[in-house]
Structure formats: C-alpha cells, structure tokens
Amino acid sequence: MDRCDGVRRGTAGASPGERPELARWRERTLASDAVPAADRGIALLWPLAELRVTHGDHIATMRADDLALVDFASSVTLAGATGWTARMLPLDRRVVVPPIDGRNVNAVTSLAGQDPLAGLIRRQWDVGSDLHRLGLADEMVAARLLALIADLAGSLAARNGDGAYSAHTSSLLARAELLIAANLADPAFSPAALAAAMRLSPRHLSSLFAAAGTTATRAILAQRLALARRLLASPAERGRQIASIARAAGFEDQSYFSRVFGKNVGVTPAQFRKTAAGRPSDERIG
Template sequence: MQLAGVDLWASVQRCPPRPVRNPRRRPLARGPARDRPSRHRVAGMPLAKPYDEDRLDDGLPQPAAPVLKVRDTTAQFGAVTVSRRSFEPLRLWRAAEHPVDPGLEETCQLLVPLAGSLQVIWAEGHATPGVGDLLVHDMTHVLAARFRAPERGLMFEAALVDVPRSLVSLPAHQVGAMLGSIMPATRGIGALLASVVTGLAENPDSYRPADGPRLGMVVLDLVSALFAHAIETSPALPASNRDALILRVQAFVQEHLRDPGLSPRSLAVQHHISTSYLHRLFQDQGITVGGYIRAQRLDRARRDLADPALRAVPIHSIAAKWGFSHAADFSRAFRREYGVSPRDFRREAIRTAPR
C-alpha cells in the first residue's frame, strides 16, 4: 500500500508524543487506549510537525519498541504486483504538504484483509473492510488509514494486488466507479480473485519467471470480470440499461475476437439493436466499435508475441489467430498502437523476458 509515493508497508518509526493543539478535532476512533493502535510515521516520510496532530492526536501511550515489526512478501507478475504483508496495529495519515506521486494515479489497488480489519478515509468518505471483504481503492485519494489486529499481541495481515488501471478491460469511468467499494471475497469472482492473489503471494518462488506475464494476465482478467459483474449487479453501483448493454457487448467481443467476421453489424444483429445505436453507445464511452475490437485483438496478439513459449509461431499466424486476415494490415495497426513493428516488439520482449 502506498501513500503519497512512499511505501507505507516498509519499516516505520514511532513518533514522540505531541500535545493536542486543536481539541475540537475528533479522533478517528474512541475507546480504551489499550484497545487502540499506536501512532506511527513512515521512516523518511515528511509528515507535518512531524505529523499532523491537528487531524489526529488522541494521546495514546507510546510503546518502548523503536521499530514496527513488519513481514512482507512481494512479487511481480508481468504488469501486476502481488503482496502479502503483516504488521503490528498502525495508524498513518498524509501531511497536506506532501506531494502525490503522479504514477499512483494510474494504479488501482485491491486489498484483502486476512487477519484484522482496517479503516481507510478519503475526502469523499471512508471504508472499513475486514476478513472476508475485498477493498478496491486508489492511493492518491487516501487521507488516513488505521490497521487493527484481530487480538492484542497479534498482527494485521493482508493480501494485496496493484494493477495498472489502463489494463483493466473496462472504460476508465467504470473503473473509477469501483474505487472505494467493498466486495465479498468469500463467494463468486471475488473469492476466486482473492484465492489467486493470496496463492501467488504465498509462494511466488513456485513459478517459473516465464510464468509471470501469463499469471499477471490471469489476475487482470479476473479484476476486469469482478468489476464488470459488480457494475451489472451491485445495488450500491446501479448500472443503467445502457451500461449493462455495453458490458454485454464487450463480453461478446472478448469471446469472439478470433472470428474475422466480428464487426459492428454482426454485434448489432447479435444484440438485437441497430448499428447506429451501437455506435452511439460506444461513442458515449469515448471509443468506436471498430476501435474497441481492434484494440482488444491487438492486445491479445501482443501477449502472444511476448510469450517465449510461442517464439516459433510465425507472426502472421498469431495475427490470423486473433482475427487479422491480412498480415500487412496487422503490422500497420500494431505499429500505430504500440509505436514499434510486431517483429521488433517480439525480439525485445523475448530478449528481456526472465529466464
């Protein structure tokens, strides 16, 4: 979990007690001090005075240990980062003067508590997930976070996955609508995703380096499926008939990318709507029907070109597999999309692939 570009899960140092400067500000939670976590600040993180006691200062006693105990397992699977982390009860909050890392705006984090619970606060609201939940959030908007252990003397534990928002197979505004939501991690797609992420984080050394990109794609597909399912079914995120139809059309496209005859007309016929209405639906998403089909085909072809196991498969065969009838058309479309020819992309991807 990152806040303002700093890894909050790294080792942290306890802050010295500070007097309450503004008693009118209410602390995040109340109760006996022995039941509440100690205050901490991230080592090296520039917090105001050294932390913002105007926002949060409840006079908690400071334990004697100088450094927080943290256990961390993190692994990279292609574009996806998977982690399993545990640490003592902790509070963190952002100093107003600390800049936000622009790179975090492109990342979506999904967090599954395995032991304990947490409270995350944004300007727009807050969420309090526990064991059995899955939290979707964006670290650029987090103002404060509090992590609780299940019992005194134990540690908070969670599995996390960071995914590039641009690689989720949904329009950007639909991905944005998921941020701040809590979904079940004990049933349906949420349970499947939580199981995969936890398994990858527990035993990252069980997989060959070449497996990483493929497993990362599996995680991305599960995240996309989870979001699409939530948009269609969650009462907390009511989807209009237009949004639901868009998702059905996109799902159909994903299943039929290999069909060279896939086109706006065939999609319209399949979904019993006019071609002009189909174009209007996609126009509202800022894309065209043909552009969406082409982008998905190119993405699948790009995955195959980057796979060392498929290095012997001719490029024109990969193009045909994903619905490109003419190799020259595929090459031009690939260069426009990625700025490099399919041949050069494959050469560089295989050269830099883990061995």
Template sequence: MSGQVLSAWNENVHAACGRFETRYDHCQSLFIGEISTTRVGSTPVAHIRSNANVIAKAGGTTACDSAENCFLVLQRQGEMTIETGDRFLDLRAGDLALLDSAQAVKMMPKGLFSHVSIHLPRELFKGLDRPRYGKLSTAGVCGQLLGTLVRQVAAGELAHWSCPQDGDGLQGALVSLLESVLEYRVSDHSPGLQLHEVQSIILQRLDSPRLTPASLAEELGISSRQLYRLFEARGDSVCRYILRERLLKAAQDLRDPACANRSITDIGTYWGFADSAHFSKTFKKQMGITPSAYRSESR
C-alpha cells in the first residue's frame, strides 16, 4: 500500500462530501479510510470510517463542490474535535452536530472513528446565524425524535421501507425537527433538563481541556445563567462541581498502580489542569496534601 490509497480516499471524499483534504502522519500502510454513500429517498447519506489525523475543508464554496450542503453529523464511534471558525466542538459517540459547508471545517479525530453525514441543502437554512451551527442538544421532544431518526438512518433500518414516493420526505422531516432543536441553543428554557443529566454529561467530558461552563451551556442548548441556576438550587456551583470531579479522578489515578509510570504533571494535564503548579496548588487546597505526598501515602 502507498500514498495511492490516501489519494483514492481523498477522491472518494471529494465526490461524496466536497473538497475535504486528509492528512495522515503515520505509515501509509496503516491508513484506514472507508466511505460509502446511500440515499434515503432523495437525501444523500455518507458513511465514513477512518483513522486520519486531520480532515479539513477551506471556507467558501467552489466550482468543485457539486452542491452547497449542510452536514447533519452523527458521531457513531470514537472521538474528534472539530474546529469551525473560531469555535471548537468535541464530539463523542452519540453526539449530533450541524456543520455549514460554507465555513472552514477542520476535523481532528482521536484515533479510529466512524460517523454518518446526512446532506441537507444549505438553502434550507438560509438566514441561520453561524453561532447556531455546531453541536445539537436533544433535550426536548423534537431533539429525541431527531436523534432517533438519524440513528435509524445511520443503521440502515429504513432501507427496506424505501419507495419512490419518499422523495424529499426525510429531508423535510429532518429540517422541521431541526427548526425546533436549533431553538434549544438560544432558548433560556431547555425542556425537561435535570441536574443529574448535566452532571452525567460533565463526567463524560472531564478529560476535555475545553470543558467550561460556557461550552457546556452551549452543548446543552441553554444559557449560562440557567446552567448556574441548576447548581445554585442545590447550594453548589458548576465550577466547583467540575473541579471536585476532576480532582477525584486525578486522585484515583494517583492511587492506581496501573498509573504508577505516569508523571503527576501528565495526570494533572489529562484531567484538565493547565500546568503542574496549578494542579499541585489546587490539589493541596482541596485535599490538604500535595499530589506527590498523596501518591506516596497511597503506596
């Protein structure tokens, strides 16, 4: 295998999704790149699996792009960070996102990933503000319906029901649901959101350096004010909760014999602390002992 494999992959991606270019920094024989396209009615669906380091597209549309699309993405497996404009989105398995083809998009997978991209005409989202693109909340009824429908498309569960009369039906259903789901991102009233649900998402995101109250509120589709109020109602704060859980995870690693070869700096950085000094100071303030002393006592 050689660079021809990557070249063929890029050509297939161009045909399916537009002018995305792929970078792979390791031995070419280890590169994995699989892409297939289907249609549900008239709606194109791309199934993508790869271990690429970077998959990126410059902003704007070109003559090489056969259509101007928005991409409704379901992350099926693996993780990636997506840079779009001046924003960073962390996608994990199960996450949904709406991406605009006219913006620069840079996908940075963390190892092998697979996702499904449903292509929707960009003209259907005419006038949609750029900040509204990004990760989608599924907190409300329409969010749940959207997630269920996209997962059915991704799994191929609807294929045997397909008929010529379907036409733009799927496209229309997705766009109608998205009209409500996109409102979650700006509304101050995310339907049915409970504190335990927020805490569960925080625990899934603890190792992300970009986990902040602002990014969490954006992901949940609520305002920062509402997020703070959820915790304040229980006499807590979102910042204190994130800090406590990160320290507990770090302490667990410091005690774990399997992490004995990892440095204290590495453990602190992994759990979201900017540097070793910040980690040590915060750990001692909360635990009453330095990380190194804590590790020694555990041994």
C-alpha cells in the first residue's frame, strides 16, 4: 500500500540475547509525528484513535481501545489520520509462548474495545504503567497482565479458526504455569490450590494437564526441581545450605527433597552442586 501520513513499519526479528523478565516494562507510544525505530518480536497494540493495520497481505481497521497482538518480525504497517497515537507493549516470546505464536498474532483479528477482557487488560496495563512511572516494578502486576494476554491470544486464536486446544487449553496452561512459578516457595501450593486459584474444578484442572501429556502434580514438581537445580548450580548461591535451597523451592523436608531430587535428576543435590561447580560458567545446566 502507499505510504501515507503517519505510517510506521516494523520488520525486525526477536533478539535472542534479551533476558525475559516479568517486571521489565518497555511500553512505547506510537505517533504519526514521532515514528519510533523498528521494534522486535511480538507486541500488544492499543490504538487511541482509529488505525489502519496492514499485516502481511491483510488490511484491517482498529478502532480506539481495540486490542491486537502483532508480530513485528513480519511486515507490519500502521497508518491513520494526522495526529493518531497508539500504545504498544513489546512482549518477550520466551515469556508468553506457547499461547502466543504465529497462528494468533495477526493484527487483522483484534478484540473489540468494549469486550470485558479488553477492559481488564487495559486496566492492568494502566496499573503497570503507573508503577513504572513511579520507578516501581511489581512482578505480580506484570504476571497478571501476561495471564490476561494469554487469554487474549486464546480468544484471537479461536477467531482465526484454530482448534479448541490452541484457543482455550493453551491459554489456561500458560496461566497455570505462571501461577505455579509465583507460588513455588509455598510448600502448601498443590494441585488443589492451583485449581482454586484458577477457579477450576480439580477434574477440569486434571483434564487440562492431561491434554498436555502431564499432570498438575508433575508440572509443580518440575518447576520446583528446575528452581532447585538453578540455585544449586549458581555460583552466587554456593555458600547457601541445601536445606535453605530446598525450602526456597517449596520442599519443607530436606530428606524428602534429596530423595525426589535423586529420583528425578539421577544424583543427590550435593553431587549435582559439586558437578555444576566443576563446569565452565557459560555451560547451561538443566
């Protein structure tokens, strides 16, 4: 299409060197009179005025307060009347995948501004922006926003004709993984607690993880063990007692932690730490 007043193009790919952090806030303002440099990867787009979006071979119009996920790794053009503005929140693929992928980031499919989910996302986005302006970072606010964005991805996937799994199940799984990560230090956090936090029945939660080929119990244990392995392998945690690391990963009993760790990893926590200490610092462990 012809380049018109207030056009912004993005073609860059995602940067593999960036560290994904839930608390990082990288909001951008797009405007016809101040076109920013190209952005990378997936972003959440919130136009404050009517905006014409060209994404690949598709063209659509977004109205004020509509929301869409855009993959700026592909050719994207934003155009509108003189004076248009939009808010954009870049998202790290390693944080938001699997629910956000190439099937459901087509900006031609957007969520109407009056949709309740769109309202929830905008309000949570505003809270995060306010905290950022005050020099504060709240990971729970960011985690809540990412969970809502996962719901948005599922909704857009459904409108794009994807199956029920990508439209709903993957969205719920993403939320479950975030909730597990946020509660790892709580030894009482169980599948029942996860189901309650997600407002799902235990049976629904069980079928959700069954669709992914696992169970909620195994998903929680996997994240606990992954955290324990990271702490055991970290040079900064070398002087920390193994019992303290076990508690940080949600294991109250060190003996139980050692047994579970040995069964799943193949060595005891002490052996794993000793082996990790002998590896080059840039070698990935686990």
